[in-house]
Amino acid sequence: MAAPVTTIGLWNIAAERPELLALVDPDGTEVTYGELTAKANRYARGLRALGLNTGDSVVVLQPNGVELVAAYFAAIQTGLYVVVVNWHLVAPEVAYILADSEAKAFLAHERFADVAVAAADEAGIGAHTRFAVGDVPGFRRIEELGAGEGEGRPGPRTAGSPMLYTSGTTGRPKGVRRPLTGADPDAVTPQTTWFFGIFGLEPFDGHVHLCGSPLYHTAVLNFVAISLQLGHPAVLMDRWDAEEMLRLIERYRVTHSHVVPTQFRRLLALPDDVRAGYDTSSLRAMIHGAAPCPPEVKRRMLEWWGPVVTEYYAATEGGGTAISGEEWLRKPGSVGRPWPGSTVKVLDDDGEELPPGEVGTVYLRMGTSTFEYHRDKAKTEKARVGDLFTLGDVGHIDSDGYLFLHDRKSDMIISGGVNIYPAEIENELVLHPKVLDVAVFGVPHEDWGEQVKAVVQPAAGVEPSGELARELLDYAATRLAKFKLPRSVDFADELPRDPNGKLYKRKLRDPYWA
Template identity: 70%
Template sequence: MAILGLWNIADAEPERVAVVDPSGREVTYRELARLADRYANGLAALGLETGDVLVTMVHNGVEAIAAYFAAYQAGYYIVAVNWHLTGPEVAYILRDSEARAFIAGERFAAAAVAAADAAGLPAAARFSVGAIDGFTPLDSLGSDRDGRPEHRSTGAPMLYTSGTTGKPKGVRRPLTGADPDDVPLYATVFFGLFGLAPYDDNVHICGSPLYHTAVLNFATISIQLGHKLVLMDRWDAEDMLRLIDTHRVTHSHMVPTQFHRLLALPAEVRVRYDVSSLRSMVHGAAPCPPETKRRMLEWWGPTVTEYYAATEGGGTVIDGADWLRKPGSVGKPWPWSVIKILGEQDGAELPAGEAGLVYMKMGVSSFEYHRAKEKTEESRVGDLFTVGDIGHLDADGYLYLHDRRSDLILSGGVNIYPAEVENVLITHPKVADVAVFGIPHADWGQQVQAVIQLADGVDACAELTAELLDFASSRLAKYKIPKSVDYLPELPRDPNGKLYKRKLRDRYVPAT
């Protein structure tokens, strides 16, 4: 039987490589376990106890992984903060989560200092990767203590939803009190959905920031299962191909934006690298245009696997071969998950083919929005919950997503799903990125607005707008065609592909 778990593997195979950091430095399981022990001991010496919260805001590196495992074995909640946030936004999370300690990277020093000051975090609870005024270097945390912490129990991530509308919500589950050396069955079963077994020469490449829920889960589960983790500091299309070739990468967690940029590479660059080691390149987090998916499947074969899930739990999965039979679907529910489509008004379950709110349930697992009981209750119907996505199930039980309820455009009494329009426009060769949303209209209630980022070397002009609208008109009903098209040098996305549509909408909708 395979030996699983960071500390167990560190004891059994101390020299096995756990992490390759962005500089190319190899870190063994023994080294990673010892670093996690040091951090955990240091935090305990500060007075942190089971159920307390550690917040991190650091770039991809060994320190981020070690901090996660320190909290994991000490029974803490760990909040990995999006380092694109401003000081006030980070301060909100520090206060809302009731953070007892904060680790920040020097790249984000200004936001980190402003946040810690605004949240009133004591100087003794501030630590830095690199140098930040008023922060203690992380290297010194627990440096005078050896061995595992005295009190060990399994901690957990506390995840803040992206906050694209309103304040972000902290999602947390009750701690189990389990032994952190016992890897939960869920980890192996979850990876089994993607055909990934423990060890088996698996190598995971992490090209997205570790503050993203799924990215953090895939990276840390990979280590728990004896896989090598290759970290990228900043994602670059050709650099990812180089690392796949060099390290014989088998799996990753990706987003469609990365697919677009990979496909935009010249053909001679793409064929330069050997990607035959790939087994399961998993994508989620954002809708993938069907044409993009087809082109990736043609290049990488059926290794491209899609899933749909929520921070709050539950989900679906579909492999490449299945997707070709059910194009556009995000798959069938995980064996332990339940997916239902309920009517928005009465909450009644809808028949196959009829669109409504997507509700899900994940076994007996439960969650709550931290300090927001009303938000928890609003999201639930019985033991089901929703994150506001609209979709339908077909007769075979495959889920198709339409859009987010909050993004739905209601124009002249007709529902328009922005994702459908975006999926058409993104396939035009002169379009690099696109966002579609509704803006107020005196007669229709809302009208369709498109904001486009053009491909390199393409200039905006009236003729181009006419060309794009004509292209859309050949593929979409007239009422779905954007009434206005604007252009920006770059759309506001985080590195995981999530579009901050609120920031665009705010340009057109006066604050109330």
């Protein structure tokens, strides 16, 4: 019987037990710790050979897969900033990130060839620093990166960092760039084990992670990277599918995942016999965040999977809250209490802290952590009050210290002087069986300033019609106060959400205000 691994950290695990399973690629290929670190080492040697030095940036435009994970760890061990780009962006948007991050290398994938070529040309990325998985005109094949540069680890080795770009739902994305620590990349920081400890995840405790969302999303990338550092194999999905997720849970005895409410709704929409046909008893921590979850959806998931459904509220910039399934049943609708070391306060418009139960803007802080929006001092300062920062969310804290979110401040509707929170209305309408997705926002009104508009994506097989609009309005009237009711309903084939569930409400709202 093989000796157990005793030291956490990707390269430490690879040194002790190189044959251990690290990743399952979306195509089913199983990749060991030894194979993953060998690829990460080769890419790192290649980036050094290109002239990249500590503090430089590399941009990655790739789908979920071993190549992306290897590129990430190559940067992490060579003191580089790694920017994993949202592959839904168009070429000018990718070019902006290439330029803004001052990228010294660009690693793409043939699936996004047209965007990659146009973006690299617009940003002026040198031909010798362009590499691609597969064939992309003007790009060298990824197999050439580090080829002929010897074996073993690159030098010098020092900890790099992800450079995370905010989603850009209210304008151009901004990079969150943290100072490099100079730490040994083999050493796993106490914050890493502490963060997984919030969810009851410990090193080498038999956990298996399932990644069903794109790795360009901050939390998704963090969960895969930390899982690998703590000895938890990661099963990667390319494009998420509800039944395929259940199959993978059963096949690999998955214990934890990072999911979003949109996925919950689609899992619940599966026929009862399909849901009952898969063994999900291995699940121990199904963690969700990134977008608000309608309380009734959360309750149904808890009834199906049991109290393994854990919620958190957090920010790329640092700090957050968490709540277990058991706690949520006592405090339905809450996103939990602050993490250890995290500060959460609700402030009024003058920056004064509000008492329990009063609604204001939610502010966060994680220990003494600092950040800045890359090349945007004004945005950094606007988001802060003292050493606290805000994402612009509105909520209240109850007398037991539990945070309840109402909505984003920018989404709040003020109609006739009354504050209306769209999320409350969305949480009711989405429960109607003929509704797959819904967005609520304010549109101009001559007398009231704003009135409530709902845009609905009908469920499969349901045709939009005036009759359906009236049915939904009548339904809403049985569940909401009159002043909160939508005054009209429009329909859309699909709402503009990213794969992590985040709704680009601005794209729906702007035409009404044009």
